[in-house]
Amino acid sequence: MKMRTTLILTAILAAATLQAAETTKLSATQGSKIRIEGTSNIHDWRVESKLIGGSLEVGPNFPLKPGQAVEPGKVEVKGEAFIPVRSLKSLEKDGRPYSDKMDEIMYEKLNTPRIYYRVTSLTLKEAAKSASDPYLFDSEGELAVNGVTNKVSMPVKVTPLPDSKWKIAGETAVKMTDFKIDPPAPAIALGMIKTGNDVKLLFEWMVKPAPDAAK
Amino acid sequence: MNQNDSKTADFNRRDFLKSGSLASIMTLLGGVELMAQSSPAETAVAGPKVKVGVIGLGGWGREILSTLAHLPEAEVAVICDTYPAFIRRASNNAPGAAQTGDYKTILENHEIKAVIVATPTHQHKDIVLAAIQAGKHVYCEAPMAGSLEDARAIAAAAKANQHLVFQVGLQYRSDPQRHFLLPFIRSGAIGRPTFGRAQWHRKQSWRATSPNPEREKEMNWRLDKSLSLGLVGEMGVHPIDQASWYFNTLPVAASGFGAIRFWSDGRDVPDTVQAIIEFPKGLNLVYDATLANSFDAEYETLYGSDAAVMMRENKAWMFKEVDSPLLGWEVYAAKETFHKETGIVLRAGASKSVDADQPQTAEQKLTSTPLASSLTNFLRNSADVTAAAEDFVASFGADDRAALLEHLAGVARRPSAGYLEGLISAVTVIKANEAVLAGKRIEIQPELYELA
Numbered sequence: 001m002k003m004r005t006t007l008i009l010t011a012i013l014a015a016a017t018l019q020a021a022e023t024t025k026l027s028a029t030q031g032s033k034i035r036i037e038g039t040s041n042i043h044d045w046r047v048e049s050k051l052i053g054g055s056l057e058v059g060p061n062f063p064l065k066p067g068q069a070v071e072p073g074k075v076e077v078k079g080e081a082f083i084p085v086r087s088l089k090s091l092e093k094d095g096r097p098y099s100d101k102m103d104e105i106m107y108e109k110l111n112t113p114r115i116y117y118r119v120t121s122l123t124l125k126e127a128a129k130s131a132s133d134p135y136l137f138d139s140e141g142e143l144a145v146n147g148v149t150n151k152v153s154m155p156v157k158v159t160p161l162p163d164s165k166w167k168i169a170g171e172t173a174v175k176m177t178d179f180k181i182d183p184p185a186p187a188i189a190l191g192m193i194k195t196g197n198d199v200k201l202l203f204e205w206m207v208k209p210a211p212d213a214a215k
Numbered sequence: 216m217n218q219n220d221s222k223t224a225d226f227n228r229r230d231f232l233k234s235g236s237l238a239s240i241m242t243l244l245g246g247v248e249l250m251a252q253s254s255p256a257e258t259a260v261a262g263p264k265v266k267v268g269v270i271g272l273g274g275w276g277r278e279i280l281s282t283l284a285h286l287p288e289a290e291v292a293v294i295c296d297t298y299p300a301f302i303r304r305a306s307n308n309a310p311g312a313a314q315t316g317d318y319k320t321i322l323e324n325h326e327i328k329a330v331i332v333a334t335p336t337h338q339h340k341d342i343v344l345a346a347i348q349a350g351k352h353v354y355c356e357a358p359m360a361g362s363l364e365d366a367r368a369i370a371a372a373a374k375a376n377q378h379l380v381f382q383v384g385l386q387y388r389s390d391p392q393r394h395f396l397l398p399f400i401r402s403g404a405i406g407r408p409t410f411g412r413a414q415w416h417r418k419q420s421w422r423a424t425s426p427n428p429e430r431e432k433e434m435n436w437r438l439d440k441s442l443s444l445g446l447v448g449e450m451g452v453h454p455i456d457q458a459s460w461y462f463n464t465l466p467v468a469a470s471g472f473g474a475i476r477f478w479s480d481g482r483d484v485p486d487t488v489q490a491i492i493e494f495p496k497g498l499n500l501v502y503d504a505t506l507a508n509s510f511d512a513e514y515e516t517l518y519g520s521d522a523a524v525m526m527r528e529n530k531a532w533m534f535k536e537v538d539s540p541l542l543g544w545e546v547y548a549a550k551e552t553f554h555k556e557t558g559i560v561l562r563a564g565a566s567k568s569v570d571a572d573q574p575q576t577a578e579q580k581l582t583s584t585p586l587a588s589s590l591t592n593f594l595r596n597s598a599d600v601t602a603a604a605e606d607f608v609a610s611f612g613a614d615d616r617a618a619l620l621e622h623l624a625g626v627a628r629r630p631s632a633g634y635l636e637g638l639i640s641a642v643t644v645i646k647a648n649e650a651v652l653a654g655k656r657i658e659i660q661p662e663l664y665e666l667a
Binding site for chain 2: 053086087089097100
């Protein structure tokens with residue numbers, strides 16, 4: 001009886017160890033970029049941040065090394081990314097800060113300390129053609145802004161880098177009104193500025209092995 | 216240190232000048248007004264509040280408090296002075312603030328993110344170094360230090376801790392009006408710069424009354440040449456720094472003269488000084504200051520081969536030579552006449568509420584000064600850097616300190632004087648004061664401006 005119990009426990013532990021070995025925990029690291037682009041009746045605008053926090057846990061069919069052979073199909077995934085809203089700054093085309101006033105309007109409209117994205121599904125469509133090429137995925141997830149959460153689908157490119165980092169890049173278009181945000185029409189310049197409803201989110205999220213996973 | 220100690224007398228004279236004769240005289244003399252377009256970026260927006268401690272509550276410390284009371288970004292959490300009477304006087308402008316006689320209690324308070332150091336100049340070093348060590352953003356009044364050793368120690372500490380905001384109270388460096396003028400000076404609108412002139416004239420003793428001899432000595436440190444940089448240091452540091460900024464070069468020598476011409480009350484610091492600050496290629500700034508006569512108060516003028524630009528408070532005028540090229544825009548610019556000259560008015564933020572034709576409200580007077588701009592930029596930079604540090608740690612953790620410092624060094628800062636401007640201006644006025652006291656010319660070795 002005692003021997004049988006020991007065998008069962010050993011089997012459970014072995015299974016758990018196998019499970020742990022099959023998932024990879026990743027966490028955010030420096031080098032990320034997020035840009036939100038929009039339009040107005042005066043000129044196009046953009047805001048940017050270099051901060052994308054969060055973590056990701058991926059299953060066995062996720063490419064861990066540049067050029068690694070993996071089979072197309074669904075990849076087990078769990079993860080969440082966030083952008084500190086106050087780190088978003090409006091910029092001129094040459095990268096100089098554009099306007100404190102516009103930043104304040106943006107913060108007020110976003111109405112949250114962080115923009116959250118939770119990934120719910122990841123499907124590998126096409127493996128990398130070479131060690132420097134990205135793997136092409138389709139992703140599904142939920143984007144939360146202004147207390148409103150919407151489903152978002154977009155293709156993403158995952159590039160394992162030689163220095164044990166991954167670049168996850170993508171872009172998607174959303175409408176402000178889908179998040180119950182009225183496109184800003186700031187009361188400056190005689191109230192003549194009106195922003196468009198459509199905005200584009202472009203990101204490059206850098207992740208590395210999570211500190212606890214690396215131990 | 217303060218730029219305007221005798222506020223009452225000065226206020227009346229300036230009001231008189233503003234309301235009538237100054238504008239009329241300026242128009243008669245012939246200047247042209249340059250009005251800056253109000254860019255989106257300069258539209259006033261209040262930033263987040265920053266909990267700040269103010270250390271040193273003499274006349275200028277109280278002026279700082281009075282300005283902070285009108286700035287939406289300022290939350291004065293604590294005020295500090297070793298003299299209880301100064302704390303009582305200051306408390307009107309900081310009604311909710313805690314009070315202390317020991318600055319170290321402020322540095323131990325993790326809620327307070329920033330400190331403003333407005334103590335006597337010779338006390339800056341110990342407080343600033345301790346504040347930086349405690350992780351506070353620091354605003355250090357100008358001049359940054361009273362000795363070369365202190366100036367270098369402060370600059371080195373600030374340089375080594377660029378994840379913190381360190382700002383020197385060289386207010387013109389944050390003043391939108393001065394920034395508005397910079398391209399005119401640098402782009403050659405005045406032709407070849409020939410020299411500059413600046414003055415600070417007051418009828419006041421510079422002596423504070425005190426209850427006992429010990430306190431008298433402490434309060435009147437500016438009258439003791441072993442502690443004070445005198446008029447050329449305490450007042451001249453602002454126009455001298457401005458000349459260096461506008462000319463885009465560093466002083467190479469200083470000559471000076473000084474005497475006690477009126478206030479023979481036992482002081483050993485001259486009440487009247489003249490100094491010439493030499494820049495390369497024969498470009499000089501002539502500076503004079505006195506405590507014995509208030510005529511024409513304070514202003515700075517830069518002279519070039521095509522025009523002169525005179526700066527007073529938040530206004531300036533350009534006086535063109537008859538043979539200077541037509542710039543185009545000046546045809547449409549506002550003009551004012553000074554005696555026999557016509558000046559083109561150069562004024563930033565012309566579309567904002569600070570309108571030369573309208574008397575300013577008391578609120579506008581406090582929030583449109585170079586001091587207000589300087590403090591606002593300090594508070595906003597402090598808030599931005601604090602937020603950036605918090606967001607970075609929340610996003611990536613705190614393990615990689617080098618990456619955090621690199622990230623914070625890249626946070627865009629609003630215009631202000633940093634440790635290098637503080638060091639350069641302190642070195643210059645220390646040498647200029649030596650020249651004034653010795654009545655001779657002193658060369659300034661370029662290596663004094665450099666940090667290892």
